[in-house]
Amino acid sequence: MNKTKYNPVTPEIVAELREILGDKYVIFDDAERLEPYSHDEVPNPRYAHMPDALVRPRTAEEISAIVKLANRCMVPITPRGAGSGLSGGAVPIHGGIVLLVDRMNKILDVDRDNMMVVVEPGVVTSEINDAVEEFGLFYAGYPMSLETCYIGGNVAENAGGGKAIKYGVTARYVLGVEVVTPAGEIIEMGGKLVKDVTGYNMVQLMVGSEGTLGIFTKITLKLLPAPRASVDMLCLFETPREAISAVPKLMTEGGVIPTTIEFMDRPSVQAACEYLNETIPYEQAGAMLLITVDGADVQQVEREYEAVGEQCLANGAIEVFVADNSTTSERIWSVRRNIAEAFSIVSPEQCNEDLVVPPAAIAELVDGMEKIAEKYGVAIPSYGHAGDGNLHTRIVKAPDWSMDRWEDTWPGILNELFELTASLGGRCSGEHGIGHKRKKYMPMFVSEGYIELLRSIKRAMDPNNILNPGKIFDV
């Protein structure tokens, strides 16, 4: 892509932005206040880029005016939610304007009869469940970072999470969106409808488009009756392979779809336990499955966890612990949730990935990763959503390696990891997105013809390439 085609944000453009939004909501020429918007949660500074300006609109009409201005002046716009992404998706790699949706944070309509909720994109995801809980309802599409992320970002990235095996990912719950298009038009797509075939599925095209095809201004989400009972189980296995091999059996032999099947290998559990000062009995186990079952009542959940426990034991589990109270559940889940944080303290130099393969291929993936780790002499611990075939893997710099050696070596390790993943019919991202971090690896997983189709849609909807340019693919 030709970077020079864009213009910088000039004081004249800033004056126009201030006219649209008021002075208070346009930040310009202030590196200190702009810096936080130069990166997301990807730690490596190579993926950061400073914006020229930050804008904080409150309405779809303001966003429309800003997008039209940007097209007129050829300035790129990068939409941004909470900045909790893991692919560089909200980073303004061509400079220009970062458009923050933090002021669009209203829950507009809790519609109990239709079991739906209409929200603005800047609502913190967990607030949705806080708002609908009193009606016995819940939003099932949330990711693990629900306490900090915004729903707009979840929809833009098609966020996954721990409950996808039973409840699906964000996409399943998005019934309608109001979008400002790359041309600055405000368009409604879908609505409070469970079925709707009036035209292409534009709603699902927008979900996961990483802010390249539109900016969400309203989102209609489907809710479900909240489960009335839930139990967590911790199942210990001798080896990762045994743990992983048990996963499809829970569903095919046990006839149960658990809410969650999280896999954690020993290095992951160990790191989190040491970080938390937790005493889960991980020493004896090479790997663990954290399994949740939920349902409409206690009896159903009891039968389900018995079936799951039986399948685990029949497939090589050393032991199965049932967390029958919320304190124990919280202890177990805390280990899972703190793995990423624990590893970032163990070694700040690492490469965090989001591999996904057909669920039954995950044992082969784990075996292959062990071989690659051994070959290069690095640690590649893994944990993640085993039921979905989605593993969060990290290549961790060996403590005795120089930075030069690390920088020279990790790209080759990553390449081998991706080759392995591709050979299993997998992809380089299950839920974190491509952004610009994984863009160059796309051709390892999808055909050039497929990428060219994506480009043709982007060109058709955004001829000036104004909205989040340089993400997923180059035009």
Next chain:
Amino acid sequence: MNKTKYNPVTPEIVAELREILGDKYVIFDDAERLEPYSHDEVPNPRYAHMPDALVRPRTAEEISAIVKLANRCMVPITPRGAGSGLSGGAVPIHGGIVLLVDRMNKILDVDRDNMMVVVEPGVVTSEINDAVEEFGLFYAGYPMSLETCYIGGNVAENAGGGKAIKYGVTARYVLGVEVVTPAGEIIEMGGKLVKDVTGYNMVQLMVGSEGTLGIFTKITLKLLPAPRASVDMLCLFETPREAISAVPKLMTEGGVIPTTIEFMDRPSVQAACEYLNETIPYEQAGAMLLITVDGADVQQVEREYEAVGEQCLANGAIEVFVADNSTTSERIWSVRRNIAEAFSIVSPEQCNEDLVVPPAAIAELVDGMEKIAEKYGVAIPSYGHAGDGNLHTRIVKAPDWSMDRWEDTWPGILNELFELTASLGGRCSGEHGIGHKRKKYMPMFVSEGYIELLRSIKRAMDPNNILNPGKIFDV
């Protein structure tokens, strides 16, 4: 659209088609054999149009060659499955080539460990469940016409059906497709992956695109563990409004998501009972709900149907019958399945629609329909998927009306019905598709800007407008 831009199928083109497929699989210049491909299940001959030629390819490569030839010669191609559609979607309204997928009828891969199946587009939908049953699995996305329709058509139309309230529609189960694009390229999208964010959700853009963006050559579907118990209930109410009003309560108050909530008003039940010589006690009831609950075991299903029964009785049901054996279940379901057939015998002159509104608005829709029926002196019986807000409504010619009066009047009635639907936030099709039958009504339900986005995608992917032109919208 300029109809003259297309060329007719010439003997030279037929010769090329025969070279690609062999003589046997190209039909040309034979009105009798071509006639069945001039219409789908829409009875009105105004929506029919003869093809110039019919082709029956066996492979993606053959389809690719045909599509490239069609682009070169500017001849339109209309893909066709079983022809069981209800929107004219498979009708070649600009003539040209009908491309029938009936020879692509193999189940390619039953993948038990991944709980997926890979099929060709010409597989009859019910055969999928026949093939996976022995593994304790089932495909949940099927529509009511599963015994005759093809899975390729289901995916092209995003078919719904009776189980959508619990299991969703076809789209939820499509994980991957191999597609021949409008340019004749063979492209893989998605795969055996539960999560995948490598690029826009092209799979879901293709699902429901009515054959205008590509021709499916392989489809990867997600399966679920088959429910091990199921019960049907017939709940009788005095009025349609009472029946309909009970529906959201089953979920919000009862905490149960039934598999099916079918609504049938008295005229619909009566027509089907008379047609079948069935003796369901409909006389006392103005409307009925046919409710199915299923689950992993008998106990769960028992608790669920008790909760559903309680909610129905608390919300005005006269009586609740539980069909605890397959003979009774089959009797009830037979009534539901034969309504359309029964009405087509009562009066062949009718206008069949597929209205969808937010589920909680369905009582208002039924009330409004009654008023419109009264105003014009026609019958507008309705039945359908109440839990989804999706009603199959038909405007039936009054027996004493002349054909002229009917032809003069029905368009105005339909218009009023659509205005009512739109005012409730609804759409003119929930699962049958737009095709060319409902194309002109699209602007009543969606904005011009939205339709223009659809057009821009169609133009980008099919610049010659070769694939199923004139469907959903005009370019």
